[in-house]
Amino acid sequence: MIRLPCQDWLRHYNRQTMCSDLVAALIVTIMLIPQSLAYALLAGLPPEMGLYASILPLVAYAIFGTSRTLSVGPVAVVSLMTATAVGKVAHQGTVDYATAAIALALLSGLVLLLLGFLRFGFVTNFLSHPVVSGFITASGIIIALSQLSHILGIDAPGETLPELLHALAIKLSMTNLHTLAVGSFCLLFLYLSRRYLAALLTQLGLSQLLSETLAKTAPVAAIIMSILIAYAADLDSKGVAVVGTIPQGLPAFAQPHINWEVFNDLILPAFLIALIGFIESVSVGRTLGAKRRERIDANQELIGLGAANVASAFSGGFPVTGGFSRSVVNFDAGAKTQAASAFTALGIAIAALLLTPALYYLPKATLAATIVIAVSSLIDWRIVRDAWHYDHADFLAIAITILLTLLLGVEIGVISGVTASIALHLYRTMRPHFAIVGTVPGTEHYRNIDRHEVQTHANILSIRIDESLYFANAAFLEELVDTELEQREGVEHVILMCPAVNTIDLSALEALQSVNTSLLERNVKLHLSEVKGPVMDALKRSAFLRQLGGSVYLSHHAAVLELALES
Known part of the structure; x- marks a missing residue:
């Protein structure tokens, strides 16, 4: 029998809880709109697919997930892994590319559901936390470098550090100065907002909670300003790439196109995406749950995330998982239950219905800047330093994971991370103390x-x-x-x-x-x-x-x- 964790909190749901969830949903919706668009860009997909991946998946997780404050949707690392996997079976910008991304979400969801029904929640033990941090750090570097091409206004594709650096070096002389100006302005604005805006607003008399909340909405302000600048200065005609026309309306609920040859090519990436997404999601869920003494069931989380990815596939989205930044915002904003995610899904749906025409002049450089600032928090060199001082075996595992991810790509990075974790365990136990x-x-x-x-x-x-x-x-x-x-x-x-x-x-x-x-x-x-x-x-x-x-x-x-x- 399939368990519905939502029944636990629905029994005691009241008006006060609903008010808390509505406030949290409003704040997360404002934050999630630019993130959804940006991560669709990172995955090489049309921006509307980012919105689609932020509607039904949230509802599905709200029904089947066990964390009351985890916020599900597109995240940076999974979006990068999506681009890497789908880029091997279709050309970016084509219908086949989007279809393959949808198929990848379906496959990831099915993998998660299968693992959940088999009660394989213990798979989180296959990757040590330091190794996961090393993989995410390397992925953050690749993500940031991949977005420099959008900020510079050049075409510099690549999936590894050498490929990206080589492409950027070759095309650097072709930089579009108008695009660079927009991207640099957004980078500076978002960086200063993240670092100083909350403290400044507090000094002006606002409460700490309100100040921190307003500071987190800086990406929305950057989008609004860059749209107005692009429209007023007609930057589109000056070579600045803009988002362009985004289909207005809700995603069509339809069965994903099944191509068994494509499925065969995507099954391994789907498993790796499911593994990384699950580990990241459970880590965030447990961290937040510990603050309220709420228990996270790893096996049920597999079901919840699996349902979210299947829902994403049936609504034209791409792979999703629990995101750290938006989950923390959801928690800090006072969300009490997963009803907040359902309300957030409603807010994103309204945005897809009413706001997409206003995004026509949104420069892609703005979205790229949003991604760069967002992933800067993923890059954690402290774990490398700490591992070196604490345990050289851990340091070696982290170093191998980082180097292979940077040099050979994220898929090899995940596999090397799993291998390094298992090898580290075997090394420590084969010569027991x-x-x-x-x-x-x-x-x-x-x-x-x-x-x-x-x-x-x-x-x-x-x-x-x-x-x-x-x-x-x-x-x-x-x-x-x-x-x-x-x-x-x-x-x-x-x-x-x-x-x-x-x-x-x-x-x-x-x-x-x-x-x-x-x-x-x-x-x-x-x-x-x-x-x-x-x-x-x-x-x-x-x-x-x-x-x-x-x-x-x-x-x-x-x-x-x-x-x-x-x-």
């Missing part, structure tokens, strides 16, 4: 002999294993016991202290059997202590306990006391 332990005098506690003053017994080698045992570290266990025994004389008993061992797979079981056999040949007995119940249950299903030379003890202290007396 262990400690030779002894008794803290006067207690029953056991600590690392290299860190504490402890008591040991010459006939006992106590090894604490601080990791589950599985195929990747099974061989390490054998090497560890052999190495430690070679360094000691008179050892009669080896005790493996297992409080941190949550699982022992078949490979590790075979390694334990090998260790047991090897020790028996040396007249040394193998013992286990503090074995967890599920691990003990698994061992009982094998022949290991019958072959074990020693015993299994409930506590390590009991094992040491008994075996020390035998010496």
